[in-house]
Amino acid sequence: MSSSFGKNFVVTTFGESHGAGVGVIVDGVPPGMKLSEEDIQVELDKRRPGTSPFVSPRNEPDKVEILSGTFQGETIGSPIAMLVRNTNARSSDYNNLRDYFRPGHADFSYFKKYGTRPLPGGGRSSARETIGRVAGGAVARVILGSGVVFNSCSMQIGQVKGVTPDWEFAKKHPLRFGDPKFADQAIEEVKAAMQRHDSVGGKIALNIKGVPVGLGDPTFRKLDALLALGIMSIGAVKGIEIGAGFDVCSSYGSKNNDPITEDGFLSNNAGGMLGGISTGQDINLNVALKPTSSIMSAQNTISVDGKNKVIEVAGRHDPCLCPRACVIVEAMAAMVLADLYLGRTARA
Amino acid sequence: MSSSFGKNFVVTTFGESHGAGVGVIVDGVPPGMKLSEEDIQVELDKRRPGTSPFVSPRNEPDKVEILSGTFQGETIGSPIAMLVRNTNARSSDYNNLRDYFRPGHADFSYFKKYGTRPLPGGGRSSARETIGRVAGGAVARVILGSGVVFNSCSMQIGQVKGVTPDWEFAKKHPLRFGDPKFADQAIEEVKAAMQRHDSVGGKIALNIKGVPVGLGDPTFRKLDALLALGIMSIGAVKGIEIGAGFDVCSSYGSKNNDPITEDGFLSNNAGGMLGGISTGQDINLNVALKPTSSIMSAQNTISVDGKNKVIEVAGRHDPCLCPRACVIVEAMAAMVLADLYLGRTARA
Amino acid sequence: MSSSFGKNFVVTTFGESHGAGVGVIVDGVPPGMKLSEEDIQVELDKRRPGTSPFVSPRNEPDKVEILSGTFQGETIGSPIAMLVRNTNARSSDYNNLRDYFRPGHADFSYFKKYGTRPLPGGGRSSARETIGRVAGGAVARVILGSGVVFNSCSMQIGQVKGVTPDWEFAKKHPLRFGDPKFADQAIEEVKAAMQRHDSVGGKIALNIKGVPVGLGDPTFRKLDALLALGIMSIGAVKGIEIGAGFDVCSSYGSKNNDPITEDGFLSNNAGGMLGGISTGQDINLNVALKPTSSIMSAQNTISVDGKNKVIEVAGRHDPCLCPRACVIVEAMAAMVLADLYLGRTARA
Amino acid sequence: MSSSFGKNFVVTTFGESHGAGVGVIVDGVPPGMKLSEEDIQVELDKRRPGTSPFVSPRNEPDKVEILSGTFQGETIGSPIAMLVRNTNARSSDYNNLRDYFRPGHADFSYFKKYGTRPLPGGGRSSARETIGRVAGGAVARVILGSGVVFNSCSMQIGQVKGVTPDWEFAKKHPLRFGDPKFADQAIEEVKAAMQRHDSVGGKIALNIKGVPVGLGDPTFRKLDALLALGIMSIGAVKGIEIGAGFDVCSSYGSKNNDPITEDGFLSNNAGGMLGGISTGQDINLNVALKPTSSIMSAQNTISVDGKNKVIEVAGRHDPCLCPRACVIVEAMAAMVLADLYLGRTARA
16 A cells, blocks of 8 residues: 655655554655644644534544654754544444445445455545645645645535635635635535435635746656646545636637736636646646545445445534545645655756 | 656656657566567557548658567566657757747746757657557556456547447547547537637547456555546646546535445446545546647747747647547556556455 | 655654654555564564663663554554654753764764754664664564564674674674674673773674565666665665675686576575575675764864864763664565565566 | 666666667756767777677677757757667577576576576676666766766776776776786786686775765665665675775774864765765775676586586676676766755755
């Protein structure tokens, strides 16, 4: 199982929901940067469960401890290991699930690959694995500096679509919905699903300002390709599109090419990159998130020994993954950018 | 510039349109497999220019030579190097382009990153780079064996959308359009664009049958993530979606979860993978392709020294990238699967 | 700073002597193997300070905690994170050293590279970093199984050379000296150095039995090359030789080639590998270890701001690194073998 | 089979003696550097067979062709592919060897690993594989610039040992012997072996001047470890020692530590690196080379189907590998340094 991401800025996550804790080693961080547990905690707090009626109520403080890599509040060039203890692991909650594959979950494929029965909390497919990612992303932000600004929001939740994102509005909205005009409708959509014991899909928009020109390679390490790798590696993501995205399918070259002028590009259908290399324009991309797999409605599945069974997945889960996924999408994008940023080499 | 792809099945491409040739080293191929130049050539011929009115007429035979890695028609475990000579390199054609950034091309970002003026043929962003990918994909197919079957077609070209793919029909259609009902309309759409000196975007559908269960890892090397990495690293790709893709945004868990029964899954919204691991179902994904950037219409751009300029990009180019991109998308998917296939380790 | 080792069995260490703890993530371990903290602890206890008059008295229990990757005493395929808390970090001990480069230490080059003043305990050059390696090696042993047996001993300490190793004798000897005939002399050699406030170099012999045939690649990932990489990455190692080693320089082909017969090889000058691939014979190699750099004698050095200075390095340090280095050499060799073992792919 | 070396400066070699040619892709080269085929050829000519009575007479011109990565005599940031055609491949010469394992060769282990019978010319274990390494090293030199100077010579050949190297003398000596006082004896030693149909081992000294301070990492990517990886990956190398090397085993800290003064280090037992990081002093290391395995004397071996057999290996081979190995050792060292040089990242 490959749990490392990146080439120059290398993030290795560990941990399952059922064990002692989850965490991450971040390697490749230059020395001499200010870094404290507070810098990490502020990002972790954004993805923490229990913060609104719409996220799972697992009440864990998720306090991070930096185990290595800093001295007197500064990085020293060493790998930065960070640990978040599990305080709420009750594997008994899950015991009855060890015999069945939850539909839409990794249980089935995990079992086929590793031969392990569904693990309490889902093993490495647990949402808690993303704690390490968010912590890694927080370090990536420090490397990129405050000039690189990440904005993200939900732009669709079920049948409710936003039109124009207001990034600041989204930060305070319980569903992180981006368009104030439709934000209440989005809440109604989720509440209705909760009443039906159902869950809702959604679409996330990510915008990154201040990206330096020249990140990415023309061949296999294109910026778009690495962003796709990182973001598609988040559970529940089923699609990604850059700039104009799938709208390019019905477009024409005369319309889709972004004209260049002395004053810059006249449009940004490219989403901030050309030929796999950042242009200095804003990076824009959208992410498709499937509805939460765990629902309390009756579903057909089979047991580990292959018998038909109808199950309901007990426990409260996020009815819509968008608000927390925004945090993780930002983290993965930050890692990709930091990795490329550190990998720049001087021209001869 | 990172020109290698894969961990266990490692493909390293080289070559530019202006140089002596293009090619690839494929490393990680087990010994004892039948492999001849014919196996490679058959795939290369599918992506070759000049094969229909709708692809660029650069008349190169693109004959592949296997330089290493086989003995008496069998692989020997060594890296397989393959070379295709450029026979039609006329850099003078491009000389007038070295002063300007073609809109929608990598010229601008390439210059900003590497300090090199736009290269004849686009340097590593040349479509000829994909010859190495297709050759690598042909070897990947040999590893996967004939039980893994790749189908691809255009399912949208500009305003014309297909509904139901007929894979065999597509193979013979000059635009590789998948739905016979709309195939003539697709041709009209492209012809109209050509008359306007314009180009057309499109959407590609990829279907893979016979994928073994258990390919992919639960964390960063999810099957979906690696497919996204590989396919988004193809020039002109602006989006990828797996299974139900962006349709999940408006869906609900009760509808989107694929029920499991003693007779298998009842649906395939997941597109053949759960938790990043293949389930044994068909893999289905769609790819958004932007319209060809090179068009003969007037476009605004700037020169290398920053002055406004109106240019037309001379030369004939594919008016729609879909037919040839199908071949490359298949190749990248084959590489990803072969890489994971070779990386399987025995359970303890 | 690259803190990961291996391709298929990936060990990532973290931690400094001055921080909260040291540890490791081991990724690539197959599921279903028995693994407990006791399996790790038994190896850690072998390298622990304070166990004889000849090793540094830093009294830390070095108790390991498995943070992830197991469930009910078995591996689950997930990364195994392990943590050993620092309990004896007294950075004040080192404060007076932050202004000077200790001769023979990494202080000078570390400062030139990272711009950081000598860190308490040496930062990542601390001997405590090797705790992660030993823990990683313990997991590697589990993968290799009990059929692969590691033996190591000191075969030279200063002027005292052994002739014939007795592996069992060595395990109980405080200097891990291998030849009983010279073992008391070795002790006298070390005691004499201690009285002079000096330290002693030594040579380690490593023997591995039961290595499967076929590990290693013919080109850059030769078994010998990977062992050299791993073992030379241990601080204080200044040389490595495989099989007949430097004695081959004065040898002849007719003498050095190991004849092959129906009953096996007639000699083992090759040290268990041919063309970079294991042959199934015992692996034999020797390692040169420099004398401990930290000595309480007066030495010339310069301060961080470049002024001449005479210093003595306070504190008790191992007078000879051999006994503890044996444990680390075994660990690195085990990691290399496990990495290659997991990377085997089926022949087509 | 992993045929790539390096992380930032990535060299991938291909080719066997029996096939169409051998070569290399060098990836990671910055744009804008002068590079011509002549720069490569000058290094290749140093390793070419047939240049003295003491090297194998395979008369191939070994002319290199640059296939990609340059434009008008300058690098463009793209991978540089280089090809050397085989012109002397006569696999019939080897046909009688396909049934037997040559002692000291990779035939045995290769067969056990890959299931392939001994290949004409040894497959990837062929000396011709090193052509790609030497070409890669030539590019590495261009990156390092003329300030980094590589010197190497034979310092021992069989029973004849040199004392003081004269690098310039060695360059013109047919055995590349370094000490003029013993150079004629070295020739006699080799001639005597040739008359006995035997071969001779030797020791190579490598000295590198002008290495920038700060190359290498404190943990697994120590400069010494990477040099060991690269140099031990050369066939026939059985040992490597850095600086004082195995002499440290009998040394003491008070003698071995290199004192530091305002005017620099007072000695260089460390061989130019401390804690795995270059100090700016000369890099010095020695390499043990076994006698050529192919000898025309009778040797015991077994056939592929396990029967005892006495064979003589026909054909002329280098009686001593030292002169050509010097070129390859320099190439591998240059690659390691270029890789680390390109991997430097700015301090925050």
